[in-house]
Amino acid sequence: MPPAVKEEGKAAKLALMKQMLYDKVRETGREDDLFTQEDLLALDVIPNRDMVLLAETVQALSDDKLFVTMREAGGSFSWKWRDAQEAHKYKQCTTEEQSMVYSLIDDSGGDGLWSQTLQRRLNMHDTVLKNALKQLQTKGLIVPFKNVEHPNKKMFIKASIQPSDRATGGPWYTDQNLDEAFIEELQRVVFDFIKRQSSYISRHGHDSRTQKMPKKGVIKGEDRGKKRAASEMEEPAPKAAKTTAISTPRKDVLLPLPAGFTGYPTVKDIARLLSSSGITNNTILTEMDVKKLVDVLVWDNLIEPIRVGGKTGYRVSRVAKQSTQGWAGREDGVDGNPEPYISPYTEAPCGRCPVFELCEDGGPVGPSNCEYYAKWLGEEEEARQ
Template sequence: MPPKVAASPTPGFLPRGGRNRIAEALYEWCRKNHDVGHVFGQEELLSAGIIPNRDLSILLSSVTHLVDNSLFRLHDRAGGTIGWELVDQEKAKNYAGLTRDEGIVLLIIDAAGTSGIWTKTIKFRSSLHGRVLDRVYKSLEAKGLIKPMKHVKNPGRKMYILAGLEPSEEASGGAWFSEGRLDIGLVDTISKVVEHYVSTQSWQVIEPEDEEDEPLSPGQKRKAPSAGFESRGDERAKAVKNNEGQHKAKGPKQAPQKSYRPFDAGWISYPTLRDITSHILSINVTPTILPQNAIHQLLEVMVYDDRLFKMHRSPNDDEIPDDPIANTVTMYRSFKTPNDLLEQHHLEKRKANSHESVRRAAYRQQELEDIGQGGASEVPCMHCPVFDICGDGGPVNVVTCKYFDQWYVQLRRADDEASAGQPSSKEKEKNKYKDGQENGPTVNGNPGPKVDVDLELS
C-alpha cells in the first residue's frame, strides 16, 4: 500500500512551473521563523533541516523555484555572496501572470516603497525602451498594481508607486498638501480656528463691575457714563436728539462687547500643543485627521507671522517636555483679543464685498492699520474719506480741502497751548543776561557785591 502523501504546508498556493514540495516546506519554515524582508544565506537555509542531506543542488533548485514565483528575492550580501529575501505570499501573487518586462518594472517600483520612483530612474534600471515602458505602465495600472503620484519637491516629474501604498510625508508634503499642492484653504481655516482658541485662553474677560474699578493708565481719560455724569436714576432720557433736533428711534438692544485684559505675570495656563491639538480634533472642523506634528508645523508658521508667540514653563507630572534638555513645555499666547479677531473677520468680509465702494473703504482701513498711528499717519490725508479722488484739477484738491485747514488750525492751536506759560528763547536769553548783571562780576570764581546804579536821562 503506497504511503500517504503529506498535505502541502501552503494549501491553495499554485506556484508557477508546477509544485515543489521541498521549496514549499522551505518557504513555510522561513515564514514561521523569520519576518518578511529577512535575507537568508546559504548556510542558514541548509541548517533548517529541510534540504535532504544538505544537498546543494536540491537547495539551488528550491530557491530558484521560490525566486521564479516571487516568494524569494535575490540580494547581494556583504563579502560578495548572494542572499534571498523573504517576500510575503500575498504580495507575491501580484507577480503572477506578468510578463518579464512587467515583472521587472513592478519589482523596481516595489523596491522604492512609499517614496515612489521617477520614470527616468525606472528606465535607467530596467534598460527597457521608452515605448515598451509606456505599454508596461498602462498594463500595470489597468491591473491595479501601480498608480501615478506627485512629489511636492519635484512636481514636474512623472512618478509611480504601488497601488496599495500611500506616499510618505516627505513625498506628499504631509497633512497640509493635497495631490502634491498646498491646501491653502485648509491652512487658512485651521489657522483661524487655532488663533481664536488661543486668543480666548490668552485674555481674561473683564466683568462690567470689574471694569469700573480698573485703574486708569497714564494719560487715559475717564469715560463719561452713557447717561452723563449728572444723571439722576429714573430721570434719564429715553430718547436722544440728533443734530436736527429730532428723536432717534431706539433700535434692537445689542449685547455689550466684552472687554479683555491680560493675565497676571507668571500665568501658566496658556494652551500647549497638546491642548490645541485636542481642541482641533474635538470640534471636527475638518474630516481630515490632523496629527500633532502637523499642528506643530502650523504653530511655527503662525509664530513666524507674528500671530502667536511662545512662552515656556516647567512640565507637570504627566507631561512630556517639548525641550528635553531645558526640561520645558512650550505655551502659546495670542497678540490679539477675541474682539480684535472679530473686527478683523468683519474687515475681511468687507474686502470681499460685491460693492466697490465698500471694498475700497475696507482696503483703505487695512492700509491705515498697517501704517499705525504717529508721524505721517496723523496728516488728515491719511484718513480722508475722498482720498482716492483728490488731485490737481479734481473735485477735491489741496486748495479746496477743508479737512487740511481744520487740521492745521487745530495743530497751531495745540502748539500755542503747549507753549503757553513758557518763556520764549529770546526771553530766556534776556533773563539770563539780567541775572548775570544782578549777581555782579565774578572774581576768582566768586561773584562780586551787588551794586545798584541810578542813571539820570537828559
C-alpha cells in the first residue's frame, strides 16, 4: 500500500476515534467532570484498549481545544471536555499568552478578573499582558466592565456571558450606582402589603347620640324663632341652652389579627405580588432578592417574622400604632409613614452599658456624670450650644 494512502487511512481512523470518544464523553459526563486514562478506556471506544491510539486521540482532541488537560497533585493526568463553540473561541487565540489569559478569564465566570490578578497569576510582563488583552478584545472574546465591589479596578469578563449579580450589584444597581429610590419604593409596597395582610381595620363610626340639625334654617334655643341667613345654613348651629350631648367620632384604627392566624404573607407571596404589580419595571426579582428587602424592614423594626403552620410569615411590629393610610401611595409620607418598634430598654444606654456594674451615685461612674446618658438625653448638644 502506498505511504500516502496509508497516511490517509490512519488520519480517517483517528478522526473517527476522536469524534466517537468526544461524543461518548459528552453523553456520560458533565462539562466539569474529569476523566482519567482508565475512564476513557472504559468507554469501549478505543479497540483492544490500544494505549497508543488512545494517546493519539486524546492529543488530537486537545489540539482542537475540545479536551482540557488537568494535572493532578500526584503527577497523573485527567481530562475534561469543552463545548465545541467554546473550543472554537480558544482556537482563535493565536499565541500561548492569549490562551493563558483567556483561560483565566473564562474560569472566573460572571465575576470577571482584575488585570493585576492576571499579571500576578501568570507572572507575565506588563507589556505582554496588555498586548494579549488588546488582541482578545479585538477578536471579541473578552470585554472590560465595571465591578460594583471594585469600581476603581480594571476588570475583564468573557464577551459571551453576563456579569454576575455580585459583580453588577444585581437588581439594586443601575449603571453601577445603587438605585436607592427604587429600593425605597419597593420597601414601601412590601410594608403596605404586609400591613394589609396582618391587620384589620376597626371602624368605630359616629356615636348614635348626635345633635339634630335645625329644620328650615330656624335656630333653636335662646334665639328661638329667629331665622338663619342663607350663608349660615351650612354652618353648625349656635350652642343651645339645652342640647343633647355630642360624641366626637373616633378615627379608624388597625388591630392585630387573632392568635393562631396562619395567613401572614411569606417571601414567596411578596415576590408574587411584586412580579404581578409591574412596579419592578422589567427587573426580575428572585425570592432571594425579595428576602433581602424583607430583612431590611425587619432590621428597621417595622415588621417581624412569625412561624405559623411550618412556614415563616411576616406581620407589622406595632399594628395598633400604624396608620390606616398607605405608605407607598403618599408622596409626603406623613399619614402612612410607618412607626417602628423602639424599646426603651434597648434604646437607653443603661441597657447596653459596658460599665453597668460600676455605676452608682458618688462612684467613678454614675447617673449624674454619665456621658452616655447625657448624650442620649441631648444634654451634650445643649451644653455645646
